[in-house]
Amino acid sequence: MSGTSAALTPPADAIRPARHPDAPAPGELIGAHYEHCFGCGGGQAHGLHLEARAGEGVAITAEFTVREAHQGAPGLAHGGVLATALDETLGSLNWLLRVIAVTGRLETDFRRPVPVGTVLFLEAEVTAVAGRKIYSTATGRIGGPEGPVAVRAEALFIEVKVDHFIENGRPEEIRAAMNDPDQIRRARAFEVNP
């Protein structure tokens, strides 16, 4: 059973997404946007350590290896962790648009169980943009990049100003992120439409 709610259907006046001229080249690895991000950061021992690469157009590919810490049922990935992998991959798309955006809505279909040790091959693309609303879709396959679909998602991201993080985040982490010596990561965390 699957379907998409009305909130994830772009309005009639939505436009096609435009890849930013300075977006990373297709095939280029997109590093972590934040060291302590549970989805992509290297500083999270039990995090997903998801690795994403720029694709053609406004598309991303990513890989995530399910580890013991990611179980829900014995030997199987937790559904929330799989949703995180989809969310993280979808979130990385915004780097190709050079827009800061947060997940407003994420609808997920779980089609096959995903055992520990499995590599999840993810693909995501932006399908439409309407004002601050960014519509996107993602799939996660097992057994190889062309393998069967285990999970898929439709999402709505909402563009925000950097103030969203500064006003809502905990001051300790905000200060530390602003002082990050990695200039690219700092820019990804805090620049708006550079």
Ligand SMILES: CCCCC/C=C\C/C=C\C/C=C\C/C=C/CCCC(=O)SCCNC(=O)CCNC(=O)[C@H](O)C(C)(C)COP(=O)(O)OP(=O)(O)OC[C@H]1O[C@@H](n2cnc3c(N)ncnc32)[C@H](O)[C@@H]1OP(=O)(O)O
């Ligand atoms: C330490 C700093 C680190 C900073 C990192 C920052 C950036 C990183 C840069 C690059 C990113 C790279 C990778 C990212 C990887 C991460 C992936 C994970 C992403 C996440 O995991 S991120 C966390 C979860 N996420 C939230 O924590 C959001 C909580 N939420 C809110 O903060 C507000 O809710 C907000 C801002 C979303 C909207 O609030 P708002 O006041 O600005 O705007 P408003 O409500 O008016 O909505 C405007 C229009 O969107 C429609 N709309 C809104 N929400 C909707 C919904 N759910 N369903 C259907 N439609 C919706 C309205 O209906 C209206 O539509 P209309 O314009 O047609 O009326």
